[in-house]
Each structure stands twice: as structure tokens, then as C-alpha cells.
Amino acid sequence: MWRKARLGWQRSLRRLSTAVRRRTEDEGDWFYSSEWWGSDSESEYHGNTVLRSTSSKGNGVVSVLAYPSSKPKKNKVYWTETEKWLQQRYAQIHPGYEQDQPFRILGYQWRVLRFNDNTRQSTVKIMAAYRETEPGSIFLMQQSHCLAVPYLKSMVAVGLSTLASCGYDLNAAVRGKTRMHILCIGHGGGSLPLFLASKIKGAIVHIVEIDPLVIASSIQAMGFPAFSIMTPSGERAMSKPSILDEVLWKGIQERLYLYESDAEQFVLENNNLYDMVFIDAYDGDDIFPRKLWDPDSLFLRSLRDQLHPEHGTVVVNLHSDADTLYHNDYTSYSHQQLTPMGKYVSSVCQAYKEALASDSHCSKGKQEMGLGFTVSVPWVCNTSLVVCRGFELSGGVANRSMVMNTLISKSLQVEYVMNFPFSCFEYIKRDFFLFE
Helix, strand or coil: CECECCCHHHHHHHHHHCCCCCCCCCCCCHHHHHHCCCCCCHHHCCCEEEEEEECCCCCCEEEEEEEECCCCCCCCHHHHHHHHHHHHHHHHHCCCCCCCCCEEEEEEEEEEEEECCCEEEEEEEEEEEEECCEEEEEEEEECCCCCCCHHHHHHHHHHHHHHHHCCCCHHHHHCCCCCEEEEEECCCCCHHHHHHHHHCCCEEEEEEECCHHHHHHHHHCCCCCHHHEECCCCCECCCCCCHHHHHHHCCHHHHEEEEECCHHHHHHHCCCCECEEEECCCCCCCCCCHHHCCCCCHHHHHHHHHECCCCCEEEEEEECCCCHHHCCCCHHHCCCCCCCCHHHHHHHHHHHHHHHCCCCCCECCEEEEEEEEEEECCCECEEEEEEEEEEEECCCCCCHHHHHHHHHHHHHHHHHHHCCCCCCHHHCCCCCEECC
């Protein structure tokens, strides 16, 4: 989840940074945020509520709101091509499929998951479509290429750049030549795991979400693949993908494993080894559970054993509230309301660094070491914490400049290999802070 930055200069930065168009349009660019965020006045939000219920897991009232999306526009070539793409997919699964029974697109929307009508937990873009032979049956497909929230782009950009800096062969994983094991703690609408699974053919993504209502919301109202749901016994809830799942996802759903579980319980009961771990877990009161960052917690102890010893990388989304991460004196911010977790950010960072980052052996003339650092997310009050093992340096003791140069170099490779519509550098350069 995230909060919008309240500082005026950040709004100016947003206008400046989005003034130049990229070669590949990013449908989740912050330029479009007014479509799903609105203005500073809550009275100007006009989303249509498509799901609303009360959580039994401490998240309060959980709702999903729908907002019109301006991209891609109606009657443009994109719609026709996408309808043809769906028909071709269906024909591959059913060779006898008759071409006079086409798919039709109804439109595109933003869907926003909210807790207690206040915090925005997740934003996704969905496509609504139907088959002409079944006009009453409408299906939703989350647009896996679209990451709408800046902190998710930050987590992906800095996380994968760090993993590549630890010697991991990302190119092989992207091409499906090797398996990449990923754990996502906290599900929301599911845009992060779906993005990773669609971009990385070798990705096996385990998702842990404690609230069954959040899981139901992501599937029923936010177009996440239903086949991903796992039972407590570790089996698929569905014996096989539906025809529609096969048409929409073409195998991607078979590499997603969505568990309803407490994060601590999950890592305690499993002995999986993960290359990457993404943690984004906040409740209805905007709190990051203490047991997920307490230095003496069973969670951190167990996660330490499940992180790959040579290149394991963990990325955590944190609320930072301006510069509170770097200052113990909060008097200069007394006129602002801190997020509930704002004052604990430094403690969380130290706990993860000490529990998970361990130096590795020297090899091939390079010093490999465990590192912990943070970057601030542009446009919103969030910080991405990264802890890794095996960060490769060309010699000497790690310093800010050396680590930054390595990350920037690797980020260019990540952009190319992953075919990102956004720049990794934009989400790495801001307020980089290396923990000693």
C-alpha cells in the first residue's frame, strides 16, 4: 500500500518527469494517476464500488472501486488486434473453433483496492470482454504489463538490479532456461506477482496473503487468475485451468501459487529456497506487523534460512514520511501527520540488514558481501528497503558511490532483458542510503 506525498515540489517533479514521452508507452505512468487517484479533495473521487465487505482479518472494510481508463482508447486498432489475439488463443486450444463466434472487448478500467475507505492498497488495470455466443458472460483480465503504483516499480527496478549485481543470470530466467523462485508476502490486487510471472518465463511465484477477502477481491473484481489459488494441503483449488484461464494466461497461471496463510506461519512450515522475496504487508490500520520485522522474530530467523546464500535478495515496501528515515529529530515535521509506521522505518531496516545480509566468500577476484540500503520512491511517501547477499564489487570496501554505480550499470541490462516500459534509473537514483 502507499500514501501520496504531500510536498508541493514533488508535484512539480511529476510534471517535469512525465513531460518526455518514452518510446514504449507506460500505461501505468504516474501521468495517468489522476484517473485512479483523483485530486487532493476526497469529494472529487467518483469511483463505482464493485465489491465491498468487512474483513475478518483486521483489514476493516475492504472495497474495490472502478474508474474509467483513458488508455487504450475505444475504436482504436488496439481493441481490434486484442480481440483477434483472443480468438487466435481460443483457436489454439480448440482447433475446431468457428471464427464467426468472436470475442468482443467492453472496455478498460482501473480497479482500486481500498481498506476502510481510506488507504489505497493496490491499483490494477483490467480488460472486460465477452464472447458473442455468451453475451451474458463477462470476464476480466488484469493487464499484467501495467504497474500503476510507483513503489511497485521501485521494488521491481531496484530489486532485480540488485539481484543481477549479485551475479544472478536474469537473462536465463527471463527466457525460461532456469527457474527463478520468488516469494511475495502481501497480495493486494496481485499486480506485482502477475507482472513478474508474465515477464520472467522461468519465474515460480509463491504469494502469501492472510486475508481471504483480499484474495477473493483480486480474483472476482481485479482479474487475477483463479487457478493460482492453493488449498491448505498444498494442492490446487481447481484441478485444472478453465478454458478461459488458458485463453487469457497461456500457462502463466500455472506458475503462480496463491496461499491463504499468515506470513510467519508460511515460512516456518516450509523449507523453500528463494532467489527473491518481496514484502508488502500492511493491515487496515496502515501497520506493518511487528512480527515481520522484530529482530528476534521467528519470521526473520526462518526467512534467513530460505534466502539463497549466494544471491538472495529481499525487497520491503516501507512508509517513510518524507525524511524521517534519516533523522531522529522529528520536530521539523511536527506540522505533518506521520504514518503509523513512519517512525519505525530505521528500526525495520536495521533488523533486516542484521538478520539477512551475510558476507559471502571471495571468488574470481571479486569481493562478495551482504548489503542493506534504501531508496525513496518518487511521488509517494514510500521507501524501498533492499537486503541482499553476494553483491559483487570489483574490490575494496563497499561505499555509496561504488554500490550505486554497480546498480545503475545493471539496471540498464535489466531494462533491456525485461523489456520494461519505464526506466529503472528513475526508481534507483533518489535518496540512496547505504546501511553500514
